[in-house]
Amino acid sequence: MGKYIKGKKLPKGISRRKDDGKFMAGFVDKAGKRHQRRFDTMVEADRWLYEMRHQDEFGDGIDAEDITVDEWFKFWHTELIKDLAANTRRNYAERYYQNIQPVIGRMKLKNVKPMHCTKILNSMDDKYAGSTIYQAYITLGTIFKSAKLNGKIKVHPLDGVKFSKSTKAVDDLKVLTVEEQRKFLDAARRSHNYYQYAFLLETGLRTGEMIALTWDDVDWERRTLTIRKTMEFRYKRQQFWVAGPPKTMASYRTIPLTGRAYEILKEVYATKDTRKQSPELDTVLEYADKRKDQKQKKSFNMKDLVFINFRTGMPNKNSSYDTHLYKLCDEAGIKRFCMHALRHTYATRAIESGMQPKTLQKLLGHSSLKTTMDRYVHVTDDSMEMGIKLFEQGQLENGLAAAKGP
Numbered sequence: 001m002g003k004y005i006k007g008k009k010l011p012k013g014i015s016r017r018k019d020d021g022k023f024m025a026g027f028v029d030k031a032g033k034r035h036q037r038r039f040d041t042m043v044e045a046d047r048w049l050y051e052m053r054h055q056d057e058f059g060d061g062i063d064a065e066d067i068t069v070d071e072w073f074k075f076w077h078t079e080l081i082k083d084l085a086a087n088t089r090r091n092y093a094e095r096y097y098q099n100i101q102p103v104i105g106r107m108k109l110k111n112v113k114p115m116h117c118t119k120i121l122n123s124m125d126d127k128y129a130g131s132t133i134y135q136a137y138i139t140l141g142t143i144f145k146s147a148k149l150n151g152k153i154k155v156h157p158l159d160g161v162k163f164s165k166s167t168k169a170v171d172d173l174k175v176l177t178v179e180e181q182r183k184f185l186d187a188a189r190r191s192h193n194y195y196q197y198a199f200l201l202e203t204g205l206r207t208g209e210m211i212a213l214t215w216d217d218v219d220w221e222r223r224t225l226t227i228r229k230t231m232e233f234r235y236k237r238q239q240f241w242v243a244g245p246p247k248t249m250a251s252y253r254t255i256p257l258t259g260r261a262y263e264i265l266k267e268v269y270a271t272k273d274t275r276k277q278s279p280e281l282d283t284v285l286e287y288a289d290k291r292k293d294q295k296q297k298k299s300f301n302m303k304d305l306v307f308i309n310f311r312t313g314m315p316n317k318n319s320s321y322d323t324h325l326y327k328l329c330d331e332a333g334i335k336r337f338c339m340h341a342l343r344h345t346y347a348t349r350a351i352e353s354g355m356q357p358k359t360l361q362k363l364l365g366h367s368s369l370k371t372t373m374d375r376y377v378h379v380t381d382d383s384m385e386m387g388i389k390l391f392e393q394g395q396l397e398n399g400l401a402a403a404k405g406p
Helices: 042-058 069-080 086-104 114-123 130-149 178-188 194-203 207-211 259-269 318-332 340-352 357-364 369-376 381-397
Strands: 014-016 023-028 034-039 224-227 230-234 240-244 253-256 284-289 296-301
Touching: 014 042, 023 042, 034 042, 042 069, 069 086, 069 130, 086 114, 086 130, 114 130, 178 194, 178 318, 178 340, 194 207, 194 259, 194 318, 194 340, 207 230, 207 318, 230 318, 240 284, 253 357, 340 357, 357 369
Parallel strands: none
Antiparallel strands: 014 023, 023 034, 224 253, 230 240, 284 296
């Protein structure tokens, strides 16, 4: 792969000849045959490469002008962005199959209009966090931008599209004040997810870390909790749970439990043998342990999960937690927030209580202290008032309080 104008990288499969400056496009089809052709411009080379790959993928019977959104997404996802990070490709796929495909999947690519994009975003308005809607917005934009660049559509259907919910809608409230936290917990006591919400406020775990907790992660004698895996629900043609390692190496950690966190685990454990369990819980999930001394595949049975929904007998999906949170916030009369705000709130309460920043960094599983302090610790009115009181107390104890004027 060479460089194009102004040092930009050329698309995969295209190179530029040094002798005459022409562009060479080539790829190997499913039969193993190599196709190659020379062009005067990079746009022509890219378009030819797309057409050839598309023909190889879908066969001669499909007119590129009449491909559906489903067909374009499959080609785009498997060919054009296959070199992107796995998480990025997974996020694109989740938003497409869960939110975009049901509305426009069967439509012809060229027939999608702004009103269809608006319908997709509006349908998510009451069910998803603003950040998730923004992911769908980005996915739509990227899919159709690629189609336009490759000459499949003339006008981008997302141009000018606006939706009622801000992309930062629930994320505006990143931390609860002490009073908001009290109101939220009071409302949550009537919720089937109360233990999970309260546990996050006592431990600061990521949602996926909490979902993946199994009883062997709890050391009852030492009153500690070990975080070594995470779980998430994948939305594809087949929907399923997957387990994986924690976010970073620093996320592998063993943390002491507060008295309330320990009580919550004891109360949940008391229902372990009598709670409803879906047949799907008898599934073994594998995950990789990336620590140097533990590099091997590990597994656990989902029936050993600490937190499951007592009504369904299955663990709650992240999106389900957020949806239920909004209802509780409305009941409590406070601004809506997402699950991650509980982690931010834990961090802020910890610092307000006098915890050392380095200690908090370890408890949260952050690689960088800067991340802990800049992104997770928030200055509230309560913390400022507390800070002034502590300052005044220190001044008095050290005999530094200013004397009264004459």
